[in-house]
Amino acid sequence: MKQLYANYVNSFKGLVPEIWILSFVTFINRAGAMVIPFLSIYLVNNKGFSLPQVGMIMTCYGVGSLLGNYVGGILTDIIGFYKTIVLSLFFGGLGFIAIQFIETYIAMCIGVFTLMFAVDVYRPGIFVAAGTYGKESDTTRNIGLIRLAINLGFSIGPVVGGLLIAKVSYNSIFWVDGATCILASLMLLFALKPKKVEHKEEHTNVEKQGVKPYKNGLFLLFFIIMVINSIVFVQYFSSVPLYYSDHHKLSADVIGWIMFLNGVMIVFLEMPLISWLERKKMSKTIATFWGIILLALSFIILIFSDWFGVLIIGMILMTLGEMVGSPFSSALALDMAPKGRKGSYMGLFSMSFSFSHIIGHNAVLNSIYQFGYNTTWVILFLVLLFAGLLTLYLLKRLKTSSEYSTY
Structure with a gap:
């Protein structure tokens, strides 16, 4: 058992502090992602949409995610992964808070599309960040640590969301989800010393x-x-x-x-x-x-x-x-x-x-x-x-x- 524990700890050794910060921010962000598992139920029970309408809204979800990833990749090459991630987290948080106030079907389609566009601009940047910090040989482990943070957050998020729905209201999960996204963007802004990262990314002509x-x-x-x-x-x-x-x-x-x-x-x-x-x-x-x-x-x-x-x-x-x-x-x-x-x-x-x-x-x-x-x-x-x-x-x-x- 001690050997297994030692091997587990050793698998994290050598990863640079920046990757730990990115992983912690990702955990905060994903732990707050409690809206997504309950979105279809919310649309039917609280907003009164029919199942075919919910199906089309979820299609808009996928299209928004698709275009968000595409634009996120372009933004990462133009302004750097750091700014791309911060902007995605911040505006995604505002989107989660705002979407609860949408009432009509067409507006909800547009709202969910816009929300997922903002949220998934984040994805290409986080992968590039994993390959930027530390040694090149650590890239796979960097990605593994970030994935661990994502999965740990996703394991906790639905549990917390379910408790909030049961004890408070459906609307509370939108507020909490939005707040955690904004908190994650602010943590990244201060913890990673943006000027230093920007200098590395933006003033080095590649x-x-x-x-x-x-x-x-x-x-x-x-x-x-x-x-x-x-x-x-x-x-x-x-x-x-x-x-x-x-x-x-x-x-x-x-x-x-x-x-x-x-x-x-x-x-x-x-x-x-x-x-x-x-x-x-x-x-x-x-x-x-x-x-x-x-x-x-x-x-x-x-x-x-x-x-x-x-x-x-x-x-x-x-x-x-x-x-x-x-x-x-x-x-x-x-x-x-x-x-x-x-x-x-x-x-x-x-x-x-x-x-x-x-x-x-x-x-x-x-x-x-x-x-x-x-x-x-x-x-x-x-x-x-x-x-x-x-x-x-x-x-x-x-x-x-x-x-x-x-x-």
Whole structure:
């Protein structure tokens, strides 16, 4: 046990203070993200919108996220990641506070689109920051620490949100969410000494190298792989909980505990796992491949038995895939981005998750309606196998390309 604890602590050693500050700010921000899990319920019960209207509002959510990531990447290259993150947190906080006062359907569509645009401008900047501070060899661990902060915050946020709704009101979560975003922006503003960071970012002339991400064939292939992976991954936030409820007849609290397993595993295991894989010299592309395969296995295992334990095994497989694939795929995207264009590359990379929200939920739920759960899980398994083959092809191309020294 002592050795396990020592290995866990050692996985964090050597990370620079700036990454710890960014991670703490991210934790504060994500712990306050309590509106999102309750948004659809709020729109139906408190605002009186119909389910088709809520569906369109959630589409606006995805489109806002998509454009926010795109613009965030451009802003990161123009004004630097520091200013981009601060502005996103501050205006996102104002957006969370303001959206509770919207009453009409069209205005809510515009409001949710604008809110998610402001919130997700943040994403490319945080990835670039992870690759800027500390040694280049620490980039994957930097991303892992920030992901740990995100997951720890997401584990706490819904619990606090539920208590606020029960004890105070729905509107209270908008105030708290907005306040935590603004608090996070102010903490970053003062804790990271902005003038010093700005000097490093804005007064060092970095010549733009390479081509734009949309003209980089290998990066576009990687983007397609990430879109496919993300479309399947987000089912754990829509289709899979429905499967637990409809097929296995599980209550909401039991479903919550199964989902909680994901956050607990990431908090305690991801950083040691990343450190171990780096010591084993696993390439970032191979780690991405295994992340996809583990996610595929988490779906196909569901068709073999109705035993409750299969659900736990499926969640463990998905979480292992997330822990292996996500940090290394993010680090691979940074490696593939040439100097002076990291913001735009990470903007496109982040947009893969936004595309998944626009496409994934609707497509898979319609598949379940037409073909049933088990057939849909087989389809998702085969789609991920195809993505795995594309990843191996990408690895082959990276090895033969003179542009990339790491893969």
